[in-house]
Amino acid sequence: MLQLDFDLLRTFVAIADAGSLTRAAAEVGRTQSALSMQLKRIEEIVDGAVLVRTARGVELTSRGDRLLSHARRLVRAHDEALVDVTGRGLTGSIRLGCPEDYCTEFLPAVLRAIAAQHPRVALEVVCAPTPLLEKMLDARRVDVALVSLAAQGNLERVIRWEDLVWIASQDFYAPSDGPLQIALSAPETLDHQAARRALDSANISYRVAYESVSKDGLLAIVRAGIAVAVLTRGAVPADLRIMPAGELLPPLPHVGIAVVSHTGPADSLLVENVKDLMTRTLSTMSPLSS
16 A cells, blocks of 8 residues: 655655745755655655646645645644653754844743753754744745734734833933934834834924934944934833823834744744743743833
8 A cells, every 4th residue: 555654744744834845845855856766755645746836936736736735734643652652852943033122122022932842952042023023934945933912903812011112322412402312123113103203292392313224224323323213111221211292202102023934834843842932931931020
């Protein structure tokens, strides 16, 4: 009787998720020719094509789509059984995304929790703004990520709330005439949009004099004493001060923090476990005092 072993099923899932033999080969650590041979063996066993090559990579046939549903379920059941019987935890690799604002406050605790529970899992960390992380999740370049959510967004996913605050150098003084100089991150980020909405609503004259896609870039501008910027409270370094909301600067909203994985089919057992572990770790951390 012909059988699809778990190695073949796992390879098929990797190819389907990556959408390309080249990307799948890099992810599973095998050559493209080795994956092609496994794919050929799969198609011999199921008696038909499961993938078709296109200019953009590979796409599932109707037979492949049916097989993928079974493959995900079987691989997951296999991994669950192995973890339960051996008690050795999960293995594999996972790509974790995190905005720079949260790297100091949250990332160390998350990484410690993952390492303690899954010591044989290899972690790759990507630090980037939420809009870029969301694109990377959709493209499966990141498996699970911390992201920021607007207060008026999908609040069911929010694990905890963080304050957005104005920051400045210790010797910064607002100009007595002319607009307030501000430094902001990319226009599509929540902090950029929240800052401008708050200033516009308060009819405060300002100029976006500096922009930086990195937290370090914003901090350098603020430390130079030439502009104020916006960060989450937990990301503010000790050498900078939080500007109180008042006549000079308007209050800023909270932002929600959520743990999300890539869209589409069900997560792998490893991604689901790491996602759950991240959620529990963040939800039990003590909040920062305001």
